Amino acid sequence: MSEVPSRVVLREVGPRDGLQNEPPVSTAGKVALVDALGTTGLTEIETVSYVHPKAIPQMADAAEVWSAVERRDDVRYSALVPNLVGARRALDAGFGDIEVVVSASTTHNLRNINRTPQESLDGIAEVIELAHAAGASCQVIVATAFGCPYEGEIAEDVVASYAARARRDGADSICFGDTTGMGSPPRVRRLVGRFRDLDADAPLALHLHDTRGTGMANLVAGLELGVWRFDASVGGLGGCPYAPGASGNIATEEAVYLLGELGVETGVDLDRLLDVAELAQRLVGHELPSRVLKAGPRTRLSDSS
């Protein structure tokens, strides 16, 4: 427990990962969401993805969103890219941080992009090179890192080896994605431990989901391993495409609230973030799963009159 970080960086992924799995939101709505998030103290926002509009129509206006966002000096905006073409678009648009994904599950990767993980990693090496040539950073996200909705168990050795390969190819950081919420504290400990055996110094982030209620316990497990970068989605935007009605990303305000209780700094103004979660709820037109959004922080007392 001694290595628990005193400060955590939360990357807000609601505008991209969240909205990708919600009913379409207008371009102006997306811009308003990103701009509002920028006022909360969050320092990293995954803003858009440059995927093909046929694959994910929700992100067809990525360029328009990004050109309209009020870019703040105290926020790093990033874009998810699927391949070299998307990477070029993101870098040409001025993104200084991009992310690219490989799924540790062969079945999942084949079904998503008709490539094996090895083929994806070959392409990712080129994306990293392109990013670096443009002076940008590139994070490699290893999806289905804690289990696959088709294959079930994915060996930690396999997940860790893909991450290590990406690092050898120059990835600036690694993010383990719990794509469908199959993680649990022992799985977090085993995978992080296994990866550190291969690459002790790699900057490491966790992208946790709360689909089975383990999100906050997994966050604590990651923290206790010294991990200090986590993804989260305002309001819990996004849901889980594999289980209709189920939760997806951990909610940013639940993470901020719990980290505050743990005495870990996030720099995020929780009240302001809750206002943004309400905005997100209005934009998608349905109730979001965040429990802190529903109940408020513990400091919000009942009227005792």
Added chain:
Amino acid sequence: MSEVPSRVVLREVGPRDGLQNEPPVSTAGKVALVDALGTTGLTEIETVSYVHPKAIPQMADAAEVWSAVERRDDVRYSALVPNLVGARRALDAGFGDIEVVVSASTTHNLRNINRTPQESLDGIAEVIELAHAAGASCQVIVATAFGCPYEGEIAEDVVASYAARARRDGADSICFGDTTGMGSPPRVRRLVGRFRDLDADAPLALHLHDTRGTGMANLVAGLELGVWRFDASVGGLGGCPYAPGASGNIATEEAVYLLGELGVETGVDLDRLLDVAELAQRLVGHELPSRVLKAGPRTRLSDSS
């Protein structure tokens, strides 16, 4: 971490604490729920409460429910009682385990039953005596143990001292109730530690809520302190009366799922429990918050065809 228990006893509180905060369910529905829970491997079920029907109309049929329940030898059925009158009714009806509550918050206790905590504890001493005279056990639940929706912070010293007083008066066990989900891992550690300073050997249970998303992290924190008795509610039945739409009790199937991932035995058949959670959902006529109910356990894979 070395003292993490290898086995945990979950007390199912859905039929009492859960249904008390739901739209009324028929007597036959309540009996069906208790009987179905009895087939899951759960060994403790809080079945009814003997409160005055004017206070909680949902429990007016407590005697009818209890007389119709198929009592299993492998299940301990308990009743919550508000006072000596209720305790007599529960004991006369044949309950071998009763629970009685005091709120650590003076405001909360006054608003609920118009007594100070000290006055409640005086009455509880008589309830304990009555229970023991009948050969029954009596647990004292200290509510608002991690915070009060009216007062906010409740000093751990105060909470622990009320529990210690109840133990001196003969309470067989103590349960700390996170009535409105204000607990967090450091608060669990501080309160359990403080109480153990006063009474190192007291059998101790935690009644956790998930109102602000901290339920599972608090369960892990309790486990790591060696606590091996937890309350939970099937499907997450109950909600939080202080925050409409918010979650209340941790969901039994989320606890069973997480404990399974942690390698801790519960003796509960998760698939069977999920069937009962669906029954509970039908009985109350609305979606319940349990995430494992929505998404299924991690072993429930998508169709990969």
